[in-house]
Amino acid sequence: MSINCAMQYYYSSKKPDIGGHIRVHAQNCVELPDILARIYLGIFPNSNLAVASAREKLQLTRVKVCNCCTDQDLIS
Numbered sequence: 669m670s671i672n673c674a675m676q677y678y679y680s681s682k683k684p685d686i687g688g689h690i691r692v693h694a695q696n697c698v699e700l701p702d703i704l705a706r707i708y709l710g711i712f713p714n715s716n717l718a719v720a721s722a723r724e725k726l727q728l729t730r731v732k733v734c735n736c737c738t739d740q741d742l743i744s
């Protein structure tokens with residue numbers, strides 16, 4: 669069993685970045701927004717599912733995973 673399968677909490681920012689995208693962050697992300705500036709999405713096994721959930725929840729298509737969280741599950 670790999671520890672990489674561990675579920676993580678994911679959050680989205682409330683405000684879009686300069687490119688107009690809402691960013692999704694894992695719980696341990698260094699760029700995780702302040703508690704008042706983020707939206708709790710839920711617990712997911714990977715960032716792709718968290719992004720999909722954010723799109724549905726926020727009714728937005730311009731949602732991306734944060735750069736430092738991208739494919740973290742796959743690389744580490």
Ligand SMILES: [Zn+2]
Nearest residue numbers: 697734736737
């Ligand atoms: Zn990150």
